[in-house]
Amino acid sequence: MSAGQIKNIEDLIPLGDGKKIVDYKIKHLTAPGENRGSVMLKVDFTVKSPTGNEEIHTAAKTVPPSELIQEVFNTPVTFRNEIAFYKKIVPLLQDFQRQHGIEEVIDFVPKYYGSRLNLKDDEGKVDQDAVLLLENLKVANYDTLDRTRGFDLDAAKLIITDLAQFHAVPLALKLEKPDVFEREIKPFLMLWTPKEQQRSEMSKQVSRLIDDIEELKSVKERILNAFDCNFTPRETRETFATITHNDCWVNNFLLKLENGKPVKSVMVDYQLCSYGSPARDIVFFLFSSVQDDVLRKHYDDLIKLYYQIFISTLEQLKCVTTPFTFEALKEEISNEARYSQFGHVTFMLYPIFFPQTEVQANTDCDALIFDHKIPDAHKQKFVSLVNEFIKRKWI
Structure with missing residues (x-):
C-alpha cells in the first residue's frame, strides 16, 4: 500500500462527542528496508472540536505489497495476531495488574487507536486494506538508533527491564488464570520458522560467509551444524513458558533520550509473538543488538538485572517464585x-548490516538481502558472536 492510499482511514480513529476529522495527511514513516515485514506510514489527522482544532499523530501499519514477503512472514496470520496483541492482550494484561493493586502497569507499548483486517471490518481474510493504527512515537521524541552500532549499557538496562516485565506479567496470568491464558492469549501466539x-x-550464505573469514574456517562444520539444528521445532519447556516477542532487535525499540541518555523505551512489532521460553528474547536481544564491548563486560550484570525485575514482578502479582531460580x-x-538463537542471530545480522545506500537504491531489498558484498562490520560481529557462543559452550 502506497502513501495516500489507505481507504476510509478516518473510520479507525475513535472520537468523542462533537469532534470531527476535517483533514488528514499520509506520508511514509520509515526508510525503505527498515521494516521488511510491513509498510509503515505516518498519518496526521486534524480534528475539529467545540474548543478548536487538535492534531492526532499516528503510525499506520499495513501489509507488505509483495506476495513473496507476505508468504515469508505468513502475513494472513501474523497481521491478525498483532492486531489482537494491541486490541485484546495488552488491555487484558494491564487489567490483571490493576486487579493486584499495581498502578504503574506495563507501558512500553504504543497507544492503540484502531485496526481492521479488511474493509468489511469483519473477522475474515486479511487483505491489502488491513490496517493497524498506533501512536506515532516519533512525534513524542522517540526514535530508533543506528542498527549497525547497537545499544550501549544504559539502553540495554532499560530494555532488559522492560523485557523482564513483558515476560513476567503474562506468565503470572497463566499461573493464576490458566483458562483465561489458554482462551484469550494463546490462540494469537505462533512460532514462526523459515521454510525448508x-x-x-x-545455510549456503552462512557457509560462504565463513569461507570469507579466515579465523572461522577451522570451525566451519561446527558453526554450520549449530546453525542448521536451530530451525528444528522443539517441545516447549513449560516452567518459564510465556509470551515471547521473537524479534527483539534494534529497529523494534524506540528510545527517548534526555541529555543524550535513554530514559524510556517502547517496544514495537508484535507480529511474531509466540509461546515459549523468555530466554529466546534475552539471547536474541543481547547478541544481535547490544554493543560487543558492553556484552563482554556486562553480560552477567544484565542477566542479573533481568532476573531481579522478573522475580519482583512475579512477586507483585502474588506468584510463588520457588520454581524460578x-x-x-x-x-x-x-x-x-x-x-534456537544462534541461527536466529546469525540470520538477523544480514538485515542489520545491509548497507543503507543499497536499501535506498533498491525497492525490493529483501531479494538482495544476501546478494551483496558483506561489510566488514558484519564479519566482525559474526566473529564475535561465534567466539562468545563457543566460549559459553553453546556451540
Whole structure:
C-alpha cells in the first residue's frame, strides 16, 4: 500500500462527542528496508472540536505489497495476531495488574487507536486494506538508533527491564488464570520458522560467509551444524513458558533520550509473538543488538538485572517464585542459545548490516538481502558472536 492510499482511514480513529476529522495527511514513516515485514506510514489527522482544532499523530501499519514477503512472514496470520496483541492482550494484561493493586502497569507499548483486517471490518481474510493504527512515537521524541552500532549499557538496562516485565506479567496470568491464558492469549501466539527452501539458502550464505573469514574456517562444520539444528521445532519447556516477542532487535525499540541518555523505551512489532521460553528474547536481544564491548563486560550484570525485575514482578502479582531460580533461568538461556538463537542471530545480522545506500537504491531489498558484498562490520560481529557462543559452550 502506497502513501495516500489507505481507504476510509478516518473510520479507525475513535472520537468523542462533537469532534470531527476535517483533514488528514499520509506520508511514509520509515526508510525503505527498515521494516521488511510491513509498510509503515505516518498519518496526521486534524480534528475539529467545540474548543478548536487538535492534531492526532499516528503510525499506520499495513501489509507488505509483495506476495513473496507476505508468504515469508505468513502475513494472513501474523497481521491478525498483532492486531489482537494491541486490541485484546495488552488491555487484558494491564487489567490483571490493576486487579493486584499495581498502578504503574506495563507501558512500553504504543497507544492503540484502531485496526481492521479488511474493509468489511469483519473477522475474515486479511487483505491489502488491513490496517493497524498506533501512536506515532516519533512525534513524542522517540526514535530508533543506528542498527549497525547497537545499544550501549544504559539502553540495554532499560530494555532488559522492560523485557523482564513483558515476560513476567503474562506468565503470572497463566499461573493464576490458566483458562483465561489458554482462551484469550494463546490462540494469537505462533512460532514462526523459515521454510525448508529458505533454511537451505540461508545455510549456503552462512557457509560462504565463513569461507570469507579466515579465523572461522577451522570451525566451519561446527558453526554450520549449530546453525542448521536451530530451525528444528522443539517441545516447549513449560516452567518459564510465556509470551515471547521473537524479534527483539534494534529497529523494534524506540528510545527517548534526555541529555543524550535513554530514559524510556517502547517496544514495537508484535507480529511474531509466540509461546515459549523468555530466554529466546534475552539471547536474541543481547547478541544481535547490544554493543560487543558492553556484552563482554556486562553480560552477567544484565542477566542479573533481568532476573531481579522478573522475580519482583512475579512477586507483585502474588506468584510463588520457588520454581524460578536464577540457576533455572541460566539453564533456559543456555538451552535457547544452543537450540534456537544462534541461527536466529546469525540470520538477523544480514538485515542489520545491509548497507543503507543499497536499501535506498533498491525497492525490493529483501531479494538482495544476501546478494551483496558483506561489510566488514558484519564479519566482525559474526566473529564475535561465534567466539562468545563457543566460549559459553553453546556451540
